[in-house]
Every structure is written in C-alpha cells, then in structure tokens.
Amino acid sequence: LYSVEPITFTQAVLGDKIDVETVWGLVKLNIPSGTQIGTVFRIKGKGVKSSRGTGDHYVRLNILVPKNVSRREKELLENLRHAS
Numbered sequence: 001l002y003s004v005e006p007i008t009f010t011q012a013v014l015g016d017k018i019d020v021e022t023v024w025g026l027v028k029l030n031i032p033s034g035t036q037i038g039t040v041f042r043i044k045g046k047g048v049k050s051s052r053g054t055g056d057h058y059v060r061l062n063i064l065v066p067k068n069v070s071r072r073e074k075e076l077l078e079n080l081r082h083a084s
Helices: 011-015 070-084
Strands: 002-008 017-024 025-031 040-043 057-064
Touching: 002 011, 002 017, 011 017, 011 057, 017 040, 017 057, 025 057
Parallel strands: 002 057
Antiparallel strands: 017 025, 040 057
C-alpha cells in the first residue's frame, strides 16, 4: 500500500512527526531532519492483509514549497542560502 503525504519545507529541514492514515488507523511517522523530496518511508505491518500476512504501508513525502513568501521570510531564506 502506498500513499503520498505533504509536508512543509520547515518540517523537512527541522524534522517532525506527522499523522499518516493507514487501513489500521492513524500512525505517527517520524520525519528526520534533512528529509529530501520523494523520500519513501515504510510503516511495517500497516498495509493490506492477505493470505500471506499483513503488508507494509509505504509513504512518499511531497515537500510543499510556498508560492508566496513575505519580505521577512525571503530575507531569512536569502541569509540561509549565503550561510551554506
């Protein structure tokens, strides 16, 4: 079973915990800091049940990039870019 979960740029950079809806209900997924676009996480045993057992649920992360940022946010991002 596969799903796509949106996270913010800040969540990807700093890390976070998100709720993922599985066939077994909500599961907390730990997002480590520095997570990249398209990263896939496996939630073991939370997929579809079959005659061979219960499968896994795979979650691909889609990082949301804001279309509009404030002047202050833009300044902060520029400072980050030049600090790297």
